[in-house]
Amino acid sequence: xxxxxxxxxxxxxxxxxxxxxxxxxxxxxxxxxxxxxxxxxxxxxxxxxxxxxxxxxxxxxxxxxxxxxxxxxxxxxxxxxxxxxxxxxxxxxxxxxxxxxxxxxxxxxxxxxxxxxxxxxxxxxxxxxxxxxxxxxxxxxxxxxxxxxxxxxxxxxxxxxxxxxxxxxxxxxxxxxxxxxxxxxxxxxxxxxxxxxxxxxxxxxxxxxxxxxxxxxxxxxxxxxxxxxxxxxxxxxxxxxxxxxxxxxxxxxxxxxxxxxxxxxxxxxxxxxxxxxxxxxxxxxxxxxxxxxxxxxxxxxxxxxxxxxxxxxxxxxxxxxxxxxxxxxxxxxxxxxxxxxxxxxxxxxxxxxxxxxxxxxxxxx
Amino acid sequence: xxxxxxxxxxxxxxxxxxxxxxxxxxxxxxxxxxxxxxxxxxxxxxxxxxxxxxxxxxxxxxxxxxxxxxxxxxxxxxxxxxxxxxxxxxxxxxxxxxxxxxxxxxxxxxxxxxxxxxxxxxxxxxxxxxxxxxxxxxxxxxxxxxxxxxxxxxxxxxxxxxxxxxxxxxxxxxxxxxxxxxxxxxxxxxxxxxxxxxxxxxxxxxxxxxxxxxxxxxxxxxxxxxxxxxxxxxxxxxxxxxxxxxxxxxxxxxxxxxx
Numbered sequence: 001x002x003x004x005x006x007x008x009x010x011x012x013x014x015x016x017x018x019x020x021x022x023x024x025x026x027x028x029x030x031x032x033x034x035x036x037x038x039x040x041x042x043x044x045x046x047x048x049x050x051x052x053x054x055x056x057x058x059x060x061x062x063x064x065x066x067x068x069x070x071x072x073x074x075x076x077x078x079x080x081x082x083x084x085x086x087x088x089x090x091x092x093x094x095x096x097x098x099x100x101x102x103x104x105x106x107x108x109x110x111x112x113x114x115x116x117x118x119x120x121x122x123x124x125x126x127x128x129x130x131x132x133x134x135x136x137x138x139x140x141x142x143x144x145x146x147x148x149x150x151x152x153x154x155x156x157x158x159x160x161x162x163x164x165x166x167x168x169x170x171x172x173x174x175x176x177x178x179x180x181x182x183x184x185x186x187x188x189x190x191x192x193x194x195x196x197x198x199x200x201x202x203x204x205x206x207x208x209x210x211x212x213x214x215x216x217x218x219x220x221x222x223x224x225x226x227x228x229x230x231x232x233x234x235x236x237x238x239x240x241x242x243x244x245x246x247x248x249x250x251x252x253x254x255x256x257x258x259x260x261x262x263x264x265x266x267x268x269x270x271x272x273x274x275x276x277x278x279x280x281x282x283x284x285x286x287x288x289x290x291x292x293x294x295x296x297x298x299x300x301x302x303x304x305x306x307x308x309x310x311x312x313x314x315x316x317x318x319x320x321x322x323x324x325x326x327x328x329x330x331x332x333x334x335x336x337x338x339x340x341x342x343x344x345x346x347x348x349x350x351x352x353x354x355x356x357x358x359x360x361x362x363x364x365x
Numbered sequence: 366x367x368x369x370x371x372x373x374x375x376x377x378x379x380x381x382x383x384x385x386x387x388x389x390x391x392x393x394x395x396x397x398x399x400x401x402x403x404x405x406x407x408x409x410x411x412x413x414x415x416x417x418x419x420x421x422x423x424x425x426x427x428x429x430x431x432x433x434x435x436x437x438x439x440x441x442x443x444x445x446x447x448x449x450x451x452x453x454x455x456x457x458x459x460x461x462x463x464x465x466x467x468x469x470x471x472x473x474x475x476x477x478x479x480x481x482x483x484x485x486x487x488x489x490x491x492x493x494x495x496x497x498x499x500x501x502x503x504x505x506x507x508x509x510x511x512x513x514x515x516x517x518x519x520x521x522x523x524x525x526x527x528x529x530x531x532x533x534x535x536x537x538x539x540x541x542x543x544x545x546x547x548x549x550x551x552x553x554x555x556x557x558x559x560x561x562x563x564x565x566x567x568x569x570x571x572x573x574x575x576x577x578x579x580x581x582x583x584x585x586x587x588x589x590x591x592x593x594x595x596x597x598x599x600x601x602x603x604x605x606x607x608x609x610x611x612x613x614x615x616x617x618x619x620x621x622x623x624x
Contacts, residue, residue: 041577042524042525042526042573042577043524044386045385045386045387045524045573045576045577046386046387046388046576046577047385047386047387047388093415096416096418096419098413098415098416193441193470194470221471225468225469226441226468226469227469228470228471229471267471267472267473268471330388330389333388333389334388335387335388335389335390336419337411337419338413338416338419339410339411339412339413339416339419339420340410340411341410341439342409342410342412342439342449342452344409344439344440344445344448344449344452345410345439345440345441345445345449347444347445349441349468
């Protein structure tokens with residue numbers, strides 16, 4: 001069995017975060033909130049960047065015990081064909097969305113790399129910014145995605161507790177803990193500009209997972225100095241398949257994790273999805289979170305045809321319209337930002353992706 | 366009159382505003398008006414032609430007496446910045462381009478090598494090039510040599526509110542420069558803006574300090590007053606600093622007296 005990398009087991013640089021995460025520590029939740037708010041305001045101003053997920057396919061080859069799309073679920077399987085994707089994009093653009101996250105399950109012949117690449121290509125023609133949350137890929141594949149206009153990938157480790165990870169991922173390609181752990185680095189190596197990390201809160205001890213996640217972010221930042229990094233805080237919600245999270249994370253504990261991450265990583269984008277309630281999201285806006293999803297449909301084809309959509313990957317808690325969400329942000333004196341990127345900046349993050357002229361060899365005298 | 370000259374453009378205001386980070390476009394526009402700024406910068410990535418409610422460019426363009434300076438924030442290489450500059454000129458019609466190239470999207474420090482290359486190309490293409498740079502006196506001269514209209518060194522890290530942490534280097538840049546030096550980034554208080562102007566900066570650019578204040582238009586007005594005071598003080602000539610008290614009746618007056 002491959003050993004865990006040093007950066008994951010070395011706790012020397014995460015002592016301050018560990019102290020903030022400890023609920024019995026001297027830093028009260030309120031004092032963390034005050035500092036988190038000040039840092040968020042200073043670095044990100046009074047804005048909230050918005051994106052929306054687009055589920056391309058719910059075919060999956062893995063057996064993640066907690067997921068509504070695991071391969072043993074009875075859920076009807078479907079994938080979007082190019083025309084379906086264009087219809088979904090049109091429906092999303094009508095909602096004002098310019099920044100999308102394309103999702104698939106683990107790699108299958110029904111939704112493989114070529115399918116994903118074609119989908120990115122279509123999306124990049126319509127949208128200002130395209131991110132991908134799919135299966136782990138090779139460096140060469142990530143490079144091709146970046147060339148097609150994918151600027152960011154999201155890849156959650158789910159849990160950094162190896163034993164629990166291997167028990168929860170019952171079969172399929174996702175079962176390999178180390179392979180998963182090395183995926184964000186491969187994406188950045190391939191020229192993807194931003195890597196989004198996270199743990200699925202509820203699967204394992206949240207304090208331990210938060211520390212490991214922090215070490216992962218710091219390791220990637222040191223190693224890939226051009227990397228954009230973002231951190232998400234998905235909390236287990238009722239899934240298709242009825243999985244009960246063994247380590248439920250309550251509102252206060254999640255807040256403590258978010259504030260501690262903002263303080264420890266003052267300039268990193270922190271993301272909160274529609275898994276959380278409207279009240280929780282409104283409360284967190286300005287206190288640490290800088291990027292939120294809106295109008296989420298977690299079903300395949302849910303934008304063009306919201307009625308006929310079956311069961312999603314998880315139930316959306318905050319189901320407000322973009323309009324309602326924006327009004328709530330404005331009431332908090334926060335500007336919702338739909339476009340915060342430009343395709344002029346698409347392409348691999350790479351020192352070779354530049355127009356600097358190479359030094360011409362001098363003739364020998 | 367004491368004008369700021371940038372290319373063929375003259376400005377009576379020496380306060381330039383950034384337009385990100387505001388809670389809404391109305392407050393941003395009020396702050397721009399209250400600041401008296403005639404030159405404002407807006408990021409190409411915040412241009413949204415398909416959804417005007419999300420667009421920062423159109424409401425700014427509608428303001429009378431404002432010249433727009435698009436910026437390339439989001440670019441991480443010279444190639445991306447040049448592409449962004451060309452698109453921004455097409456969309457805005459402005460000859461100004463604020464070159465911002467930050468390969469690390471967390472700390473947003475400018476890349477000197479990519480910035481130099483982008484500025485060299487854009488100056489040749491006829492842009493009025495305004496590069497955001499670290500406070501590096503040599504880089505500032507290199508950028509002047511390739512035809513930049515001004516240099517915009519940071520006072521301290523962007524959004525940090527640490528003021529003029531780079532003052533020593535800024536003094537060298539100002540002393541050596543033949544083009545206006547504009548402090549961009551890091552200012553927190555109007556007094557810091559006044560200090561930058563007293564040091565001889567041609568202008569200052571402020572965004573966060575105004576946008577995240579509780580009352581952005583009032584803070585914009587405060588910065589305008591400070592920039593004006595600092596500039597007047599610079600023009601009037603500050604008295605030299607001395608470590609010693611200088612008596613008005615010199616202690617050495619007796620020397621050389623007739624006996």
